[in-house]
Amino acid sequence: MSRFVLFGCAAILLGANPRGSPADVAAGAATFRSHCAPCHGFTAEGGRGPNLTTGIFYHGSSDADLLANISDGIAGTEMPGLFYSEDRVWQVVSYIRSLSARSHTASNGNPEAGQSVFRGKGCAQCHRVAGEGGRVGPDLTNIGQMRSPEHLRQAVLDPNADVRPRYWVVTLTTKDGRDYTGFLMNEDTYTVQFMDLKEQLQSMQKSDLAAYRIDKTSKMPSYRDSLGARELSDLVAYLSSLRPAPLRADAGSSR
């Protein structure tokens, strides 16, 4: 049965949120801080996970959607489920709803103009969207689903703010005198695997290396000084728009 059919049934059966009192909101906030804040931020305005204060949720904005997504997690994303009773999850839903009151407008940029910025500023030399572009930087095909606009804005202005280990920079010299720089793909006690700057996959024994260093900083330059405010908004709007096409309820698979 498709997930959407399940959600649909849940919405019909569950109806409205039964735990919406101020006390429930406070209890939900406590749960949120313990369980959700590590990704969504202590103010719920996003981090590695999306901003939850806008009232708009990509995976469904109904109470039933939120209940299901918090309880069970969201497949294909880093969102895990909670092991709590429905009542307690409803409290978290109430807390999240209470945040929409202080929501601000989402990115007001123009995605089409942002796409031109993306092309014009050379982003595609390193980043790939839908199979086009470079490979050494993160693939951005679905980045709008993975990251909040705030996080994307920060990543453009300050690439070092959050560098995934996959993009840490390997610099090494082999004992026979060859130099390499690349992006860390895997490492263990004895070996290292990386993509060099020519997009070649490399694997080396550490015992064959004369020098070996890993920098936890990004190779990407900051665009703080090279983008105008408008260009930045447009670029963020474009990146935010990069999402897989939403599944249609009537097109669910029969798995």
Added chain:
Amino acid sequence: MTQFIWIILTASCMTAQVTSERISNADREPGNWMTYSGNYQGWRHSALDQINRENAGHLKVKWVYQMPTTIFVETTPLVADGVMYVTEPPSNVVALDPATGRQFWRYRRELPPKINVCCGQVNRGVALLGDRVFIGTVDAHLVSLDAKTGAVLWDVTVADYKTGHSITVAPLAVKDMIVCGISGGEYGVRGFLDAYDAKTGKRRWRFWTIPEPGQAGSETWPHGSAAWKTGGAPTWVTGSFDPEQNLLIWGTGNPSPDWNGDSRPGDNLYSDSAIALDADTGTLKWHFQFVPHDVHDWDAVQVPVLVDDEWNGQRRKLVYWAHRNGFAYVLDRQTGQFLRGGAFATQTWAKGLDVNGKPIKLPNTDPSAEGTYIFPGVQGATNWYSPSYSPQTKLFYLAAWENKSVYRKGEQQYSPGNRYIGSVPLIDLPDDPGTGAIRALNPKTGERVWEYKLLTKPWAGVLSTAGKLVFGGSDEGYFFALDAETGKEMWRMNTGGIIRANPVTFMSEGKQTVAVAAGSGIFAFELTQ
């Protein structure tokens, strides 16, 4: 010793039954591995030396047994009288031919759909006694199986799985009893240790690891509160047995909720403690609490290592214990008295230990709403994976971690069967995941004799042998043999699967064999001809 004698020894045991006496004298038949730690003293050491420093480079895979599971395989294989017994997560048992890895029988447990186990539906192994095999299950039953067929002889409920009780520990066969611990420290269980009649499954005794109001130790829980009923202190790692004193020495886990101690002011006995119980009655003889009022989840779930040795010029019964909190301890085994202790890994929470072994806590080290960075991390400087003691080198070997966590304090509301942990700490910092090592300590001084560095944190135990080798594994999937005196690597192999188990060694068809679980398989190694 010659191969010929081994064949005779192995053959002569083919029809024997595993008895508590045989386990007590495990050093006399190193061809078998009859109990979790190899002997009752928790040494995980073998007198076998066919594989040694000189020839370890010639080790190769003898066979692999693959399990149809995606759960971490944490089992310690037992080998007795020509059969290997391993558990297959969640709660199955398989009997194998130790020479070929081929299956004799398989016990497959049907489980209810919703079982709460904090950290995976794992299992660490069986116990053997008589002609029976014993397994604790994740739905909190203890089951006795026929060693020849796997048929169920009895199946008793240890506790209710719906309240977060589960069993992952390998039971311990002692005298005519099966001693079995419980898991559930993340679900607010009240911990206990049980002993069951091996023949009938009837419970002989239960020791509650949290005293009820009025009992000794209850003053370490808040007066007039029900916190003790949901206070944790489970017993999820196999303990040791001192036959001479008839004492079981066992470790207890964290108090619940883990990272918020507001509802449980006091030391919270007997959480995070070594407890010594009379094996016949389950009566507490002594205890030593490593972490009073723990708020970091630093269970005392390590295998107690029991050694008789000189201490300040006198022969003394000792317990060596490297604890999750980053300190290694020496205790007197007759009284539980603290003799010495010191850090074996980086720790930033205590100034040291006082004369009684109590930690001198540093300020601002408790979990906080905004998060507190502390070494060691939530999973400790070591954990459940076994250490090893070699009577030959008199060194204590262990897998150690250098890492920190961000400890967050949060809500602490109890509801039966749900997590009761008082926050979710950031366990692994993505950009600072920490490193690991195999370390050799002089247990009497705490001095580090050598270290074998690992890039990542190992969840695998260590095995020492009379071949002057220490075997260990890593999360990277490597299994390796080190020189027991220097830590120098003598051999390694990439198994291709995460190793989260303890190695064992035994004789099969006249050849010393080393076995360890890796990925979802059991790997057996022997020397090439």
